[in-house]
Amino acid sequence: xxxxxxxxxxxxxxxxxxxxxxxxxxxxxxxxxxxxxxxxxxxxxxxxxxxxxxxxxxxxxxxxxxxxxxxxxxxxxxxxxxxxxxxxxxxxxxxxxxxxxxxxxxxxxxxxxxxxxxxxxxxxxxxxxxxxxxxxxxxxxxxxxxxxxxxxxxxxxxxxxxxxxxxxxxxxxxxxxxxxxxxxxxxxxxxxxxxxxxxxxxxxxxxxxxxxxxxxxxxx
Amino acid sequence: xxxxxxxxxxxxxxxxxxxxxxxxxxxxxxxxxxxxxxxxxxxxxxxxxxxxxxxxxxxxxxxxxxxxxxxxxxxxxxxxxxxxxxxxxxxxxxxxxxxxxxxxxxxxxxxxxxxxxxxxxxxxxxxxxxxxxxxxxxxxxxxxxxxxxxxxxxxxxxxxxxxxxxxxxxxxxxxxxxxxxxxxxxxxxxxxxxxxxxxxxxxxxxxxxxxxxxxxxxxx
Amino acid sequence: xxxxxxxxxxxxxxxxxxxxxxxxxxxxxxxxxxxxxxxxxxxxxxxxxxxxxxxxxxxxxxxxxxxxxxxxxxxxxxxxxxxxxxxxxxxxxxxxxxxxxxxxxxxxxxxxxxxxxxxxxxxxxxxxxxxxxxxxxxxxxxxxxxxxxxxxxxxxxxxxxxxxxxxxxxxxxxxxxxxxxxxxxxxxxxxxxxxxxxxxxxxxxxxxxxxxxxxxxxxx
Amino acid sequence: xxxxxxxxxxxxxxxxxxxxxxxxxxxxxxxxxxxxxxxxxxxxxxxxxxxxxxxxxxxxxxxxxxxxxxxxxxxxxxxxxxxxxxxxxxxxxxxxxxxxxxxxxxxxxxxxxxxxxxxxxxxxxxxxxxxxxxxxxxxxxxxxxxxxxxxxxxxxxxxxxxxxxxxxxxxxxxxxxxxxxxxxxxxxxxxxxxxxxxxxxxxxxxxxxxxxxxxxxxxx
Numbered sequence: 001x002x003x004x005x006x007x008x009x010x011x012x013x014x015x016x017x018x019x020x021x022x023x024x025x026x027x028x029x030x031x032x033x034x035x036x037x038x039x040x041x042x043x044x045x046x047x048x049x050x051x052x053x054x055x056x057x058x059x060x061x062x063x064x065x066x067x068x069x070x071x072x073x074x075x076x077x078x079x080x081x082x083x084x085x086x087x088x089x090x091x092x093x094x095x096x097x098x099x100x101x102x103x104x105x106x107x108x109x110x111x112x113x114x115x116x117x118x119x120x121x122x123x124x125x126x127x128x129x130x131x132x133x134x135x136x137x138x139x140x141x142x143x144x145x146x147x148x149x150x151x152x153x154x155x156x157x158x159x160x161x162x163x164x165x166x167x168x169x170x171x172x173x174x175x176x177x178x179x180x181x182x183x184x185x186x187x188x189x190x191x192x193x194x195x196x197x198x199x200x201x202x203x204x205x206x207x208x209x210x211x212x213x214x215x216x217x218x219x220x
Numbered sequence: 221x222x223x224x225x226x227x228x229x230x231x232x233x234x235x236x237x238x239x240x241x242x243x244x245x246x247x248x249x250x251x252x253x254x255x256x257x258x259x260x261x262x263x264x265x266x267x268x269x270x271x272x273x274x275x276x277x278x279x280x281x282x283x284x285x286x287x288x289x290x291x292x293x294x295x296x297x298x299x300x301x302x303x304x305x306x307x308x309x310x311x312x313x314x315x316x317x318x319x320x321x322x323x324x325x326x327x328x329x330x331x332x333x334x335x336x337x338x339x340x341x342x343x344x345x346x347x348x349x350x351x352x353x354x355x356x357x358x359x360x361x362x363x364x365x366x367x368x369x370x371x372x373x374x375x376x377x378x379x380x381x382x383x384x385x386x387x388x389x390x391x392x393x394x395x396x397x398x399x400x401x402x403x404x405x406x407x408x409x410x411x412x413x414x415x416x417x418x419x420x421x422x423x424x425x426x427x428x429x430x431x432x433x434x435x436x437x438x439x440x
Numbered sequence: 441x442x443x444x445x446x447x448x449x450x451x452x453x454x455x456x457x458x459x460x461x462x463x464x465x466x467x468x469x470x471x472x473x474x475x476x477x478x479x480x481x482x483x484x485x486x487x488x489x490x491x492x493x494x495x496x497x498x499x500x501x502x503x504x505x506x507x508x509x510x511x512x513x514x515x516x517x518x519x520x521x522x523x524x525x526x527x528x529x530x531x532x533x534x535x536x537x538x539x540x541x542x543x544x545x546x547x548x549x550x551x552x553x554x555x556x557x558x559x560x561x562x563x564x565x566x567x568x569x570x571x572x573x574x575x576x577x578x579x580x581x582x583x584x585x586x587x588x589x590x591x592x593x594x595x596x597x598x599x600x601x602x603x604x605x606x607x608x609x610x611x612x613x614x615x616x617x618x619x620x621x622x623x624x625x626x627x628x629x630x631x632x633x634x635x636x637x638x639x640x641x642x643x644x645x646x647x648x649x650x651x652x653x654x655x656x657x658x659x660x
Numbered sequence: 661x662x663x664x665x666x667x668x669x670x671x672x673x674x675x676x677x678x679x680x681x682x683x684x685x686x687x688x689x690x691x692x693x694x695x696x697x698x699x700x701x702x703x704x705x706x707x708x709x710x711x712x713x714x715x716x717x718x719x720x721x722x723x724x725x726x727x728x729x730x731x732x733x734x735x736x737x738x739x740x741x742x743x744x745x746x747x748x749x750x751x752x753x754x755x756x757x758x759x760x761x762x763x764x765x766x767x768x769x770x771x772x773x774x775x776x777x778x779x780x781x782x783x784x785x786x787x788x789x790x791x792x793x794x795x796x797x798x799x800x801x802x803x804x805x806x807x808x809x810x811x812x813x814x815x816x817x818x819x820x821x822x823x824x825x826x827x828x829x830x831x832x833x834x835x836x837x838x839x840x841x842x843x844x845x846x847x848x849x850x851x852x853x854x855x856x857x858x859x860x861x862x863x864x865x866x867x868x869x870x871x872x873x874x875x876x877x878x879x880x
Contacts, residue, residue, distance in 0.1 A: 029804045029832040036726045064724035066696045079337065086331055097327055100320050107317055108353060111306055117299065117373050118366075121353035128352040133328060133341035144689045146338075153337055168831055171857035172689040197831035198858075249584045249612040256506045284504035286476045364469045391608055391637035392469040417611035418638075519777065526771055537767055540760050547757055548793060551746055557739065557813055558806075561793035568792035573768060573781035586778075593777055 001054065001163050001191050004045045005034065007212050011045075014163065014193045017185035019205035021196045027208065028197045032167055035061055035195070046163060058162040060155060065147050065169060070154050071136040078157045079137070080130045087126065094126075101129065144172040148181060156190055164192045170200050178203060221274065221383050221411050224265045225254065227432050231265075234383065234413045237405035239425035241416045247428065248417045252387055255281055255415070266383060278382040280375060285367055285389060290374050291356045298377045299357075300350045307346065314346075321349065364392040368401060376410055384412045390420050398423060441494065441603050441631050444485045445474065447652050451485075454603065454633045457625035459645035461636045467648065468637045472607055475501055475635070486603060498602040500595060505587055505609060510594050511576045518597045519577070520570045527566065534566075541569065584612040588621060596630055604632045610640050618643060661714065661823050661851050664705045665694065667872050671705075674823065674853045677845035679865035681856045687868065688857045692827055695721055695855070706823060718822040720815060725807055725829060730814050731796040738817045739797070740790045747786065754786075761789065804832040808841060816850055824852045830860050838863060 003020070004011040007027060012020060022028040034044035039056035046054040062068055087094045101124045112119040124132075137150055148169065155164045170178060178200060185192045199207060205217050223240070224231040227247060232240060242248040254264035259276035266274040282288055307314045321344045332339040344352075357370055368389065375384045390398060398420060405412045419427060425437050443460070444451040447467060452460060462468040474484035479496035486494040502508055527534045541564045552559040564572075577590055588609065595604045610618060618640060625632045639647060645657050663680070664671040667687060672680060682688040694704035699716035706714040722728055747754045761784045772779040784792075797810055808829065815824045830838060838860060845852045859867060865877050 025832065025834050032832065033726060033804060064727060066693060067724060067727075079335075079339070083328075083331055083335065086334065093327055093331075097324055100324050100327075104317055104320050104349065105353060107313055107320075108303075108349065108355075111303055111313075112355065114306065115299075115303065118358045118370065119299070119355055120358040121350075121355040124349070124352045129324065129328065129344070130341075132344045132348040132352045133325060135328075135332065135339055135341040138338045138340040144693060150338065168828060171828055171831075172685065172692065174685050245612065245614050252612065253506060253584060284507060286473060287504060287507075364473060388608060388611055391611075392465065392472065394465050519775075519779070523768075523771055523775065526774065533767055533771075537764055540764050540767075544757055544760050544789065545793060547753055547760075548743075548789065548795075551743055551753075552795065554746065555739075555743065558798045558810065559739070559795055560798040561790075561795040564789070564792045569764065569768065569784070570781075572784045572788040572792045573765060575768075575772065575779055575781040578778045578780040590778065 001193075002045075002047055002049070003193065004047075005031065005043050007208065008214060010214075011047075012206050012214075014191055016189050017182045017192050017194070019182075019194045019196065019200060019203055021199050021205050021207045023197070023199075023208065024210045024212070025197070027212070028195075031195060032063070035059075035165055035167065036063070054163055058160065060158065060161040060164045061167070062151060062165070062169075063167040065144055065151065065166075065172070068147075068151060070139060070147075070150050075154050075157060076136060079135070080127055082157075083130060083135070084126055097126070097129070145174075145177045145181075148173075149184065152181070152184060152188070152190070152192070155192075156188060162191065164190065166192065166194045168197060169194060170196050170198070175200075175202060221413075222265075222267055222269070223413065224267075225251065225263050227428070228434060230434075231267075232426050232434075234411055236409050237402045237412050237414070239402075239414045239416065239420060239423050241419050241425050241427045243417070243419075243428065244430045244432070245417070247432070248415075251415060252283070255279075255385055255387065256283070274383055278380065280378065280381040280384045281387070282371060282385070282389075283387040285364055285371065285386075285392065288367075288371060290359060290367075290370050295374050295377060296356060299355070300347055302377075303350060303355070304346055317346070317349070365394075365397045365401075368393075369404065372401070372404060372408070372410070372412070375412075376408060382411065384410065386412065386414045388417060389414060390416050390418070395420075395422060441633075442485075442487055442489070443633065444487075445471065445483050447648065448654060450654075451487075452646050452654075454631055456629050457622045457632050457634070459622075459634045459636065459640060459643055461639050461645050461647045463637070463639075463648065464650045464652070465637070467652070468635075471635060472503070475499075475605055475607065476503070494603055498600065500598065500601040500604045501607070502591060502605070502609075503607045505584055505591065505606075505612065508587075508591060510579060510587075510590050515594050515597060516576060519575070520567055522597075523570060523575070524566055537566070537569070585614075585617045585621075588613075589624065592621070592624060592628070592630070592632070595632075596628060602631065604630065606632065606634045608637060609634060610636050610638070615640075615642060661853075662705075662707055662709070663853065664707075665691065665703050667868070668874060670874075671707075672866050672874075674851055676849050677842045677852050677854070679842075679854045679856065679860060679863055681859050681865050681867045683857070683859075683868065684870045684872070685857070687872070688855075691855060692723070695719075695825055695827065696723070714823055718820065720818065720821040720824045721827070722811060722825070722829075723827040725804055725811065725826075725832070728807075728811060730799060730807075730810050735814050735817060736796060739795070740787055742817075743790060743795070744786055757786070757789070805834075805837045805841075808833075809844065812841070812844060812848070812850070812852070815852075816848060822851065824850065826852065826854045828857060829854060830856050830858070835860075835862060 001014040002011040003014055012018070022031055031044065038044065038046070038059055046059065105121070105124060108121065112121060139147060139150065142150065155161060182203065199205065206214060207217055208214050221234040222231040223234055232238070242251055251264065258264065258266070258279055266279065325341070325343060328341065332341060359367060359370065362370065375381060393401070402423065419425065426434060427437055428434050441454040442451040443454055452458070462471055471484065478484065478486070478499055486499065545561070545564060548561065552561060579587060579590065582590065595601060622643065639645065646654060647657055648654050661674040662671040663674055672678070682691055691704065698704065698706070698719055706719065765781070765784060768781065772781060799807060799810065802810065815821060833841070842863065859865065866874060867877055868874050
């Protein structure tokens with residue numbers, strides 16, 4: 001994926017884990033706003049190597065890590081499908097669960113017969129079990145770093161999203177955590193752009209300085 | 221409960237299963253409409269033996285047997301509570317179901333641990349089991365008579381409803397079925413008023429004839 | 441449109457205002473139920489002269505005149521479009537309303553400017569005026585006959601509905617009213633089937649008697 | 661309002677526009693998270709001068725300026741009430757608008773009479789006019805600074821909110837803008853806490869440094 005806007009002389013190439021620092025406050029503020037209004041924005045462009053523009057539905061923009069709900073219905077649906085596949089690969093566990101739910105259905109079935117109303121029930125599916133168990137990503141005890149790692153894992157699931165943009169997250173992270181996150185992104189080979197208002201020590205990064213001059217800071 | 225409106229010389233006493241025939245089409249039509257707009261209606265009065273008016277929320281009016289949804293959320297909640305009590309009286313069945321669901325939770329718990337995301341789940345309650353089983357009153361295969369019997373059973377459950385009024389139902393029922401319904405109502409000691417446009421053979425009934433004269437037809 | 445089910449020797453032809461009397465209670469009850477479950481029903485068939493089956497979405501079935509909401513969102517949308525066309529044919533009235541709403545917008549616009557917040561507003565459209573005026577079909581004061589006439593008028597609007605079936609309505613109507621309704625249906629040339637449990641004096645009608653024999657009663 | 665948590669030796673007094681800088685990343689991150697989970701949080705305390713704890717419903721926390729919807733139903737309701745009062749103070753404008761809407765109602769009333777259905781409509785109220793005009797706070801063209809100013813104005817409206825906490829906003833603002841915002845807060849005498857990860861030049865601020873030592877930086 002590539003990023004461009006009028007102040008840049010040439011597009012920035014976004015690969016897995018690209019850090020982009022915008023030092024001028026006004027420019028930073030306006031870039032963030034353009035990401036927010038992406039699609040309507042005429043100034044900020046995101047496009048792949050074939051110059052195909054990124055659809056706004058393909059962009060996952062996170063400006064509020066703590067406010068982001070990782071347990072959205074879409075994500076839960078994907079997780080449940082995942083768990084179902086995981087179970088299908090263990091026929092002996094699957095069949096044991098099936099037997100147990102059948103026995104429960106049968107036991108409750110007798111109770112239905114005893115009731116004065118003409119009651120009916122269907123089978124319990126694996127998905128209904130997951131729902132009844134309230135399975136979801138644990139987030140209550142998360143630190144901001146852990147929440148971010150979960151967002152990255154969830155992003156991998158969301159196959160319709162082609163670019164994850166994280167805004168102003170480094171204030172919440174220690175250097176070790178930033179490095180760990182960039183490594184995770186790189187290992188998983190997903191496209192992530194991190195937009196920051198200040199240089200981040202010890203990381204490869206694009207820097208647009210206060211004179212609108214773009215440089216790349218490499219590690220020595 | 222008692223029923224009164226201007227054309228009646230004296231109130232009609234509604235006990236368990238009172239049949240009220242209104243032979244004049246205009247009067248029948250207007251009585252039905254007054255039931256429909258009960259509370260706002262100034263003409264039609266429903267009141268108990270202490271002259272306390274029936275609240276509109278205490279009236280269960282059915283003009284459309286087939287359209288009536290017996291599986292309303294309120295009814296299902298009551299049925300589930302009922303089934304739970306029924307189970308509580310059989311500690312050995314209850315504890316067996318508990319053990320089975322615990323085993324299921326445990327088995328799925330292992331799968332959660334194996335998943336790359338940090339997943340959590342809670343216990344499955346009996347109510348969640350009922351929901352997963354989709355327990356409800358069987359109605360698909362019902363005849364109109366069976367549906368009506370179920371409405372009567374559901375009415376018994378709805379403790380906030382103090383009077384059930386059924387409009388124009390006898391066209392759908394054979395004489396045997398009408399008798400059976402009246403017997404069921406009487407046995408269960410619930411207050412039900414059936415309003416009809418035509419005399420029903422072989423039943424005790426109040427008749428308001430075309431001259432607005434009220435008579436009672438008893439069985440010989 | 442044509443109606444058929446196993447007990448009939450030949451299909452019944454439904455034209456504008458066909459009255460169909462089913463004298464046997466069990467058959468009447470079952471026919472009504474089949475209309476209710478139309479589509480899933482294997483027994484009752486509705487089809488046009490090219491043997492094309494009526495879709496369930498094309499059937500408008502009314503078993504509960506008083507409960508039927510004539511002011512559904514679909515109907516209101518059609519009425520508003522109608523009124524808008526009506527206005528478009530009177531350019532002088534239309535332009536006067538436009539001028540009046542412009543003046544209102546302008547007056548309120550000045551108030552927006554005076555407010556400390558940066559407020560904005562758009563134009564008022566004719567549809568927004570209709571909505572603000574709460575335009576709808578008057579039903580509160582209706583008798584059952586008037587409500588039925590309104591249902592017939594609304595049915596004409598609903599171009600997707602190809603057959604209106606009215607169940608057991610004659611108990612609520614005087615003979616004059618029944619005749620008036622049949623005349624209205626005939627004049628408007630819409631397909632309506634009225635299913636009744638008892639013969640209706642003075643009307644052309646199909647009668648399926650208690651021996652399952654189908655006859656036609658014509659006016660002399 | 662006062663803020664306290666274990667690392668502080670003494671509570672911080674929040675008056676109109678208090679800037680609180682937390683230089684240690686881990687502490688900053690944890691303080692922000694505690695604000696997010698306020699109420700459940702046992703560590704972070706907010707309380708008034710009578711040691712009365714702030715209810716979570718009284719806290720307005722903003723971590724995502726661009727994502728915050730200023731045009732919530734509550735805010736719009738308050739704005740509409742405001743505009744209505746504003747109009748009530750100008751009887752001549754109010755009465756002119758009333759006359760104009762009456763004329764519109766009358767004109768459309770004639771159209772209703774001409775329609776074949778029995779249509780009815782009510783009066784247009786001032787609130788319905790505001791709604792039809794789609795009156796709301798203009799935000800589309802806002803910069804982040806303007807959006808923030810609007811959030812501050814909206815906060816003044818929300819009388820149930822007793823403390824506004826803004827997280828990590830200074831990266832988006834020039835020094836002039838920060839000063840302007842603090843002046844606006846001070847002039848309007850509202851309680852606002854701004855929590856930042858870095859010192860802000862030229863502002864009075866509390867600083868919790870990396871050795872957990874709290875100091876106050878005053879202007880010289």
